[in-house]
Amino acid sequence: MYTFSSKLKTFSFVLMAVGLLGIGYGFLTAPKDIQAVEALLAADSHGEHAEAKQGVATPSQNSETTHEVASVGKDKEVAANHNVKVDTEHKEHLEHVYHQLSNKPWAALYVACIFFMLLSLGTLAFYAIQQVAQAGWSPVLFRVMQGITAYLPVGSLLFFVFLLLSGFHINHIFIWLSEGVTKLGSENYDKIIAGKSGYLNFPFWIVRASIFLLGWNAYRYFSRKNCLAQDESDDNSFYKKNFNISAMFLVFFIVTESIMSWDWIMSIDPHWSSTLFGWYVFASFFVSGITMIAMVTIYLKSKGYLENVNSSHIHDLAKFMFGISVFWTYLWFSQFMLIWYANIPEEITYFVTRIQVYNLPFFGAVVMNFLFPVLILINTDFKRITWVLVMAGTVILLGHYVDFFNMIMPGTVGGSWFIGISEIASVLFFLGLFIFVVFTALSKAPLLPKRNPYIEESKHFHY
Amino acid sequence: MSNKVIYAIYNDDDILMDAVKKTRAAHHHIEEVFTPFPVHGLDKAMGLAPTRLAICAFIYGLCGLSFGTWMMNYIMIQDWSQDIGGKPSFSYIDNMPAFVPIMFEETVFFAAHLMVITFYMRSRLWPFKEAENPDVRTTDDHFLMEVAVNNNEEELVSFFESTGAVEVKVIVKN
Numbered sequence: 001m002y003t004f005s006s007k008l009k010t011f012s013f014v015l016m017a018v019g020l021l022g023i024g025y026g027f028l029t030a031p032k033d034i035q036a037v038e039a040l041l042a043a044d045s046h047g048e049h050a051e052a053k054q055g056v057a058t059p060s061q062n063s064e065t066t067h068e069v070a071s072v073g074k075d076k077e078v079a080a081n082h083n084v085k086v087d088t089e090h091k092e093h094l095e096h097v098y099h100q101l102s103n104k105p106w107a108a109l110y111v112a113c114i115f116f117m118l119l120s121l122g123t124l125a126f127y128a129i130q131q132v133a134q135a136g137w138s139p140v141l142f143r144v145m146q147g148i149t150a151y152l153p154v155g156s157l158l159f160f161v162f163l164l165l166s167g168f169h170i171n172h173i174f175i176w177l178s179e180g181v182t183k184l185g186s187e188n189y190d191k192i193i194a195g196k197s198g199y200l201n202f203p204f205w206i207v208r209a210s211i212f213l214l215g216w217n218a219y220r221y222f223s224r225k226n227c228l229a230q231d232e233s234d235d236n237s238f239y240k241k242n243f244n245i246s247a248m249f250l251v252f253f254i255v256t257e258s259i260m261s262w263d264w265i266m267s268i269d270p271h272w273s274s275t276l277f278g279w280y281v282f283a284s285f286f287v288s289g290i291t292m293i294a295m296v297t298i299y300l301k302s303k304g305y306l307e308n309v310n311s312s313h314i315h316d317l318a319k320f321m322f323g324i325s326v327f328w329t330y331l332w333f334s335q336f337m338l339i340w341y342a343n344i345p346e347e348i349t350y351f352v353t354r355i356q357v358y359n360l361p362f363f364g365a366v367v368m369n370f371l372f373p374v375l376i377l378i379n380t381d382f383k384r385i386t387w388v389l390v391m392a393g394t395v396i397l398l399g400h401y402v403d404f405f406n407m408i409m410p411g412t413v414g415g416s417w418f419i420g421i422s423e424i425a426s427v428l429f430f431l432g433l434f435i436f437v438v439f440t441a442l443s444k445a446p447l448l449p450k451r452n453p454y455i456e457e458s459k460h461f462h463y
Numbered sequence: 464m465s466n467k468v469i470y471a472i473y474n475d476d477d478i479l480m481d482a483v484k485k486t487r488a489a490h491h492h493i494e495e496v497f498t499p500f501p502v503h504g505l506d507k508a509m510g511l512a513p514t515r516l517a518i519c520a521f522i523y524g525l526c527g528l529s530f531g532t533w534m535m536n537y538i539m540i541q542d543w544s545q546d547i548g549g550k551p552s553f554s555y556i557d558n559m560p561a562f563v564p565i566m567f568e569e570t571v572f573f574a575a576h577l578m579v580i581t582f583y584m585r586s587r588l589w590p591f592k593e594a595e596n597p598d599v600r601t602t603d604d605h606f607l608m609e610v611a612v613n614n615n616e617e618e619l620v621s622f623f624e625s626t627g628a629v630e631v632k633v634i635v636k637n
Contacts, residue, residue: 337560343549378521 002305004443008435015432022425026105034091037098099172100416106171107412112426113162114264115288115404116434117155118281122289123148124220125253125282126320131223131246137316139458140308143447144297146224148289150441151434153220156213163209163264167202173412176200176270193270200267208263212256219249231450239453257282265404268411272350274339280331281407287324287369288400291393293317296438298386305447311384312463318383321396322373328403329370353410358417361402368399401427467612468494470597471623472605472630476502479606482626483508486610489622494609497601516585520578527573531566597634605629 031037127145130138166173175193180186182194182201193200223242230238258278266277274280294317300306301314339347354362372395382388409417449455473479479502486493493509536555539562544552551557583589601607612619616633623631 333560333563337563340560380517 001445002300002439002442002447004439005303008439012432012436012439015428015435017432019425019427019429019432022421023105023109023429026108026420026422026425030105031098031101034094034098037094037101040101041094041097096414097416100413103172103412104416104418105422106173107409108422108426110162110173110412111401111404111408111423112430113155113159114408115285115401115427116151116430117159118285118404119288119292120149120151120155120434121216121257122282122285122287123293124152124216124289125250125257125286126289126293127223128219128246128249128253131242132250134243134454136454136457137313137461137463139449139452139454140306140461141293141297141313141317142227142449142452143442143445144300144306145293146220146227146445147438147442148292148296149220149224151437153217154433154437155430156217160209160213163206167206174267174270175411176267177202196270200270205263205267208259212260215252215256216249219245219252223249227449227452228445230452231446233451236453265407268408269350272347274335274347274350276331276335280328280335283324283328283331284400284403287321287328288397290317290320290324291396294321294389295393295397296442298390300442300447302386308448308459310462312461314386314389315380315383315463316461318377318389318392321389321393322377322383325369325373325377325396328400329366332366332369350410353414354406357415358406358410361406365399365402365406368395369403372396372399466636467616468634468636469610469612469616469619469623470630470632470634471608471610471626471628472598472600472632473608473627474605474629475627476606478627479608480505480508482608482623482628485626486608486622491610491619491622494611496609497596497598497607499602499604499606502606516578516582519581520574523577523581524570524574526577527569527571528566530573531562531569534569535562535565 031040123145127142127149130142130145165171166177169177169179172178175181176190176196178188180188181190182197183189184194222245226238226242226245230236230242261278261281262273265281266273294314297306297309297317298314301309336351339351373392376388376392377383405419405423452458471482473482476498479496479498483493483496483505487508487510496505496509498505532555539558540552540555546552550561555562596602597609598605598607608623610619610623612633620631620633
């Protein structure tokens with residue numbers, strides 16, 4: 001049995017406390033109204049801002065004046081019009097920035113919240129695959145995986161609360177949830193979103209979310225229950241039950257995962273769509289989940305709790321980290337390259353924003369999630385060296401956080417992004433919560449399943 | 464100098480593995496082991512050095528990547544950078560996504576083929592090569608260990624008979 005070390009427990013509480021303080025700070029310092037934004041922008045970069053204003057104004061002025069050189073009266077009128085135009089543009093700009101800045105602490109929270117929840121969902125998918133594939137190497141790691149997926153119920157609950165808050169207009173993360181967007185004649189009316197409102201409407205969306213979350217959590221609950229019951233049983237009936245529900249879960253998972261990615265991530269940019277998006281999101285959190293299994297396994301092993309886990313098990317996990325990292329890159333590139341190549345305006349804006357405004361995170365994610373793991377984990381010997389794996393795993397996990405950041409931030413905070421206190425504090429809070437929940441769950445059951453049919457093979461697994 | 468060798472023939476891979484371990488422990492030099500199929504762990508038991516083919520493949524892959532990059536850069540950017548459907552040919556990086564499929568395939572192509580050729584060369588395999596099996600049964604269901612004799616013929620024969628060999632032969636090699 002694992003006992004939750006008091007040091008780690010304290011550490012997780014510290015993370016949560018620091019995270020909460022930072023999150024609170026982020027909300028308190030977000031601008032309250034447009035005047036605050038104006039003051040902020042003026043203090044921040046007045047010269048630059050004024051220049052940008054002029055840059056927008058000059059072309060229209062020039063063309064107007066060349067056409068209407070003869071008429072002086074007309075010229076005056078144009079100048080007056082121009083002043084009004086600049087004023088409304090300025091106001092619109094302020095409003096735009098105000099929405100971005102007030103979204104920022106929410107978006108930071110959302111990225112961290114969905115990242116950790118999906119990470120434990122990725123672990124659950126990996127676990128289900130291992131069950132269905134009747135893998136002979138992984139049963140010694142089942143309890144570790146169950147420990148990590150113990151975060152799923154907690155994470156789902158927080159995530160669902162967040163969705164509800166969005167639905168009740170507490171925040172403006174999802175633009176299609178704003179009032180008047182689908183109402184003809186409203187100043188917020190958006191024809192494209194209105195056309196999608198048969199699918200993107202709050203009641204349907206929240207019901208879908210609850211079905212998905214309940215389905216995943218139900219599988220996790222019963223799978224763990226059966227696994228524990230199998231320990232005390234004298235036949236393999238619980239093992240068979242687990243096999244069946246895992247197979248059913250995987251079917252349910254792949255459908256709900258795809259829809260989930262449209263609902264919770266793609267709908268942040270409701271004017272844009274991509275068909276392989278579901279797979280792309282899946283690859284991202286699947287590799288994070290596998291990496292987390294490896295990290296927790298290495299930690300427990302280093303504390304002497306997993307005597308049956310040998311370097312071959314670690315090696316296998318490292319191979320999965322390597323392979324799925326490449327798979328992620330394949331999907332990242334396929335999505336990017338197809339849209340870049342055809343360059344259809346309504347699709348390409350997605351990547352134009354990311355390349356122009358999020359250049360470093362956008363390409364940095366590829367370096368962290370592809371280049372680094374590929375060069376490090378290609379070596380067989382390195383896959384067995386603990387510190388190499390911990391380093392690669394840390395980079396992969398951070399890289400996939402950045403990946404989710406890239407998916408969510410451009411549609412919510414746009415050019416006002418920054419990895420500052422709000423973002424880091426949100427990650428720290430959820431990391432603390434994750435550590436607390438996972439290691440509490442690990443201490444609830446023996447770390448070695450007793451009579452799994454493949455447990456002997458798994459104990460002597462050697463590659 | 465004697466050019467005699469011992470052929471110890473086995474009919475089970477487990478017995479062969481044990482025999483190899485015993486032979487190593489007795490410090491007899493194993494010249495070669497012939498098996499009809501890969502015996503898992505035999506190389507380790509014989510103390511063979513690990514293969515470096517994977518390292519070769521990695522380097523070949525890098526060569527392929529470089530070749531693909533150079534080729535596309537020379538043809539599409541340097542030599543005749545015309546506008547094809549609005550693709551930006553101003554510099555390599557501008558149009559890189561379009562080149563990635565070729566760069567990838569070149570990498571795999573070089574890595575795979577050059578590694579296979581390296582394997583053939585290092586293991587001396589080619590179409591009209593004369594087969595080297597000392598006993599035709601080793602391609603079917605027998606395992607053969609070849610050990611050099613250094614004026615200790617009697618001792619070796621009795622040693623291999625004690626390791627479960629179904630047949631121990633002393634052969635004079637030319």
